[in-house]
Amino acid sequence: MWETRVRFLGREDPLEEAVSAALKQGQVTPTELCQRCLSLIKKTKFLNAYITVSEEVALKQAEESEKRYKKGHSLGDLDGIPVAVKDNFSTSGIETTCASNMLKGYVPPYNATVVQKLLDQGALLMGKTNLDEFAMGSGSTDGIFGPVKNPWSYSKQYREKRKQNSHSENEDSNWLITGGSSGGSAAAVSAFTCFAALGSDTGGSTRNPAAHCGVVGLKPSYGLVSRHGLIPLVNSMDVPGILTRCVDDAATVLGILAGHDPKDSTTIQDPVKPFTLPSLTDVSKLCIGIPKEYLTPELSSEVQSLWSRAANLFESEGAKVIEVSLPHTSYSIVCYHVLCTSEVASNMARFDGLEYGHRCDNDVSTEAMYAATRREGFNDVVRGRILSGNFFLLKENYENYFVKAQKVRRLIANDFVNVFNSGVDVLLTPTTLSEAVPYTEFIKEDNRTRSAQDDIFTQAVNMAGLPAVSVPMALSSQGLPVGLQFIGRAFCDQQLLTVAKWFEKQVQFPVIQLQELMDDCSSVFENEKLASVSLK
Amino acid sequence: MWALAVRLGLRAAARGRRGFTSKADPQGSGRVTGELIQHLERLSLVDFGSQEAVSRLEKAIAFADRLRAVNTDGVEPMESVLEDRCLYLRSDDVVEGSCAEELLQNSHRVVEEYFVAPPGNISWSKLDEKQPFSHR
Numbered sequence: 001m002w003e004t005r006v007r008f009l010g011r012e013d014p015l016e017e018a019v020s021a022a023l024k025q026g027q028v029t030p031t032e033l034c035q036r037c038l039s040l041i042k043k044t045k046f047l048n049a050y051i052t053v054s055e056e057v058a059l060k061q062a063e064e065s066e067k068r069y070k071k072g073h074s075l076g077d078l079d080g081i082p083v084a085v086k087d088n089f090s091t092s093g094i095e096t097t098c099a100s101n102m103l104k105g106y107v108p109p110y111n112a113t114v115v116q117k118l119l120d121q122g123a124l125l126m127g128k129t130n131l132d133e134f135a136m137g138s139g140s141t142d143g144i145f146g147p148v149k150n151p152w153s154y155s156k157q158y159r160e161k162r163k164q165n166s167h168s169e170n171e172d173s174n175w176l177i178t179g180g181s182s183g184g185s186a187a188a189v190s191a192f193t194c195f196a197a198l199g200s201d202t203g204g205s206t207r208n209p210a211a212h213c214g215v216v217g218l219k220p221s222y223g224l225v226s227r228h229g230l231i232p233l234v235n236s237m238d239v240p241g242i243l244t245r246c247v248d249d250a251a252t253v254l255g256i257l258a259g260h261d262p263k264d265s266t267t268i269q270d271p272v273k274p275f276t277l278p279s280l281t282d283v284s285k286l287c288i289g290i291p292k293e294y295l296t297p298e299l300s301s302e303v304q305s306l307w308s309r310a311a312n313l314f315e316s317e318g319a320k321v322i323e324v325s326l327p328h329t330s331y332s333i334v335c336y337h338v339l340c341t342s343e344v345a346s347n348m349a350r351f352d353g354l355e356y357g358h359r360c361d362n363d364v365s366t367e368a369m370y371a372a373t374r375r376e377g378f379n380d381v382v383r384g385r386i387l388s389g390n391f392f393l394l395k396e397n398y399e400n401y402f403v404k405a406q407k408v409r410r411l412i413a414n415d416f417v418n419v420f421n422s423g424v425d426v427l428l429t430p431t432t433l434s435e436a437v438p439y440t441e442f443i444k445e446d447n448r449t450r451s452a453q454d455d456i457f458t459q460a461v462n463m464a465g466l467p468a469v470s471v472p473m474a475l476s477s478q479g480l481p482v483g484l485q486f487i488g489r490a491f492c493d494q495q496l497l498t499v500a501k502w503f504e505k506q507v508q509f510p511v512i513q514l515q516e517l518m519d520d521c522s523s524v525f526e527n528e529k530l531a532s533v534s535l536k
Numbered sequence: 537m538w539a540l541a542v543r544l545g546l547r548a549a550a551r552g553r554r555g556f557t558s559k560a561d562p563q564g565s566g567r568v569t570g571e572l573i574q575h576l577e578r579l580s581l582v583d584f585g586s587q588e589a590v591s592r593l594e595k596a597i598a599f600a601d602r603l604r605a606v607n608t609d610g611v612e613p614m615e616s617v618l619e620d621r622c623l624y625l626r627s628d629d630v631v632e633g634s635c636a637e638e639l640l641q642n643s644h645r646v647v648e649e650y651f652v653a654p655p656g657n658i659s660w661s662k663l664d665e666k667q668p669f670s671h672r
Contacts, residue, residue: 109638223618236616265624266616334602341596345580352581354651356642366653367660371581383582384589388596390580391572404603406613411606413614448592452599465617490617 016081016195016249023069023080030069030080034062034124037082041126041193046172047149049187051087052095053127058082061124068122077252079122084188084197087128088135089115089240090229094125098231099143100133102351102358102377112229113261114198114240121256126194129184133379135200135233136344137447138208138454140183141439142381148183150176150213150436151191156513157479176436176480179212179454181205182241186213189243190512196253199241202233203336203451204431204458206241207470211431211483214472214512216500218242218250221491222465223268225254226261234343235266237462247471247501251277254493268491275494280502284318288499289424293329294457300434302476307430310473310484313506314428324424326415331408332460333452338392338405339463344382345389351377381447413464420489426499427487429457431470435480457485467493469500472509481509568594578660 022028041053065080074080085091088098090108097103111119119125132142141147152158153175178187182199186209189197199206201219210217218241225240232238240257244250255274261267290311295304315321353359353373360372378386392401419427432454442450461468467490470483486503488496568590576593577583584590636649645652 106642109635109642223621260624262624262626265626266618267624268618268621269624328606331603331606334599337596338600338603354643354653355639359644363654365658365660366656367581367658369654371577371583371660374580374582375585378582380585380589383580383585384592384596386580386582387576387584387589387593390576391593391597392600394575394579401600401603403613404606404608405600406615407608407611408603408606410611410614411608413617446592448596463617 015245016077016252019081019195020077020079023065024074026069030062030065030124031059033080034058034082034126037124037126037193040191041188044151044191044193047151047187047191048146049129049148049184049191049193050084050127051097051099051130051145051184054091054094054125057094058124058126061119061122065122065124075120075122076256077121078118078196078256081123081196082126082194083118083123084126084129084185084194085115085118086131086135086182086185086197086199088131088200088231089128089198090231091115091125091128094128096128096231097144098134099131099145100377100379100382101144102374103356104144104358106357108229110229113226113263114257115229117257118198118253123196126188129182129188129197131184132181132381132447134231134348134382135181135202135205136381136385136451137180138204138451139177139439139442139447140180140209141177141442142379142447144379147439148178148180148187149439150178150183151187151514152176152212152214152436152480152512154514155479156515157475157510159479161477161479174438174440177212177439177442179209179432179436181209182217182243183209183213185243186210186215186217189213189215189245191514195244196249197243199243200230200233201239201241201462202237203340203455203462206243207431207458207468207483207485208454210243210470211472211485212436212481214481214483214509216244216247216250216472216504217431217470217483218244218254218493218497219461219468220254220258220493221467222462223266224258224272224467224491224493226257226259226264226267228261228263232347234340234462235347236343237340237465239462247469247497247504248277250469251275251494251497251501254497258493270491277494277498277501279505280498282318283314283499283502286314286319286499287423287425288314288319288321289324289419289427290321291326291329291419291427291429292323293326294429296433296456298433298453298456299430303430303432303434303482306473306482307428307484310428310503310507313503317506322424324419324422324427326412326419326460328408328411328415329460332412332463333456335405335408335412336455336459336463337452338401339409341385341389342392342402342405343389344385345387345393348378348382348386353377384448409463412460416460416464416466416487425489426496429485429487431457431483431485433457435476435478435482461487464490466490467496469496471500471504471507473503473507475510567597581660
């Protein structure tokens, strides 16, 4: 009988810690936990969050975890905890597709470093999650396995609001996007199918879906977490992202993933230790910066208002809240567009059908074979970015576009440096322009246009290499999650998360009510107290 | 007071949501010539596939042209945010490898320990293959 109750209102006990404690105390076994999550994955299949469900692998891992717990030798906080991984991370023996025909059927012979680290800690790999093809997009709608549906589309909170607004009970036709490109991971965490998921973040791909799905999305500082095994998009901006249901869990996972990796020379060599986040009670020494240029006309009035409320919250609790300026903000998305497409053009060159991935039947010549393979393997979005990128890299354009963008990048990075040097600890901004929109509305514009719109608050952070986290704040008038973004100084991820944790506790974001799904699963997430928790 | 400043800002900002598309990205300025298309397709070894894709490129270029407005005199290009640090170089010791068989398994065409490619000294010409912009 499933006895464990987990208190999740108020987020006082980090979910992973609570579950980890339950595992240690034998209140639940890793196998039971695994089976519950697998069952939920099956029930939520319509969300299309998973591309591959690694059921056998997960159960086997659960078995081994169970043996360790019985002997009292658990590997740590993540031992026996179900996690999911975005399908652009290489997983040994498990298909890794990047939601593209180019890699359909590709089975990597190695694990990405971050995947290996999770496995070394005993985490259970539930599966590979859905994304936009090659992580290009802001909706998780452009992959070959179809779009991911936002679990909130099926939440009591959203449905009740829709009934109130006398919309027809049209169950599925107006479902909402998850945001992207790590939409599958965000949906997987949001729908309780796992406790943490890996995403990737090049321009906001972890934070954007986190905001739309009401979960925490962390983009660590560039150089803190290894990119080895993350199929690259933009080498100078990509970062593995972490999606969890609370800030403490994100900190736990970051503590495990961070650190120098000899296989990724862009990871810093400074020693990194896992950390626990203090529970801030006094924010009077904190200085929060509000970048005025982020108040754009496109920002929805609801998000604006929540942003303002958040600023007031900090101020009313004694923090110093000041307006700051990031003068080059309006050029940031343009700069990102040029640098991103240029690096993509280069990174996608490896897909030629010869050593791995899709290969067409054309054998006339190498070039003909490559061209046909790439035509068949890549979707319009990917091809479009390759062509744009190569345009900017043409000899006659290189200085005016690529090098120019690199210069603007420095100006943007310097904007942040100047603000942080003026005494600001953390910046507070919206994550997205509005709450999640229906798929039917989202697809009215093309991928490039949407990405340019939706990445507006998130991509500057990638260009500057800073850590940033999206924390769910409140529900919109439609009953949908709105998240806000905190941006920290480089390598001050711990400080950033400490502030985020304080904020999370203040706002008490409601839990998604997926009642129909939960009924059969009876108890994991009922509102009752956990008897005793402390691990440490 | 922070709240007041934001309220002022809220009033000052335009109402509603204006999409990017209404911000007049100039349509194709005719810079994407047939020659350029062929050149890019040859370099990228992917094809545009449709007129729509060409106009998307034109929009992308117009979008990128906004960078001209930024004064970057005396600014050095930034290649990496970690430019102030030394790139890690590991020592030249063999620690792993000998996995040829594993790696060869991922390829569609292999002979013994070779990846097999079609002949390489034939330049790719679109004209031989098909008309430009034909849909797949």
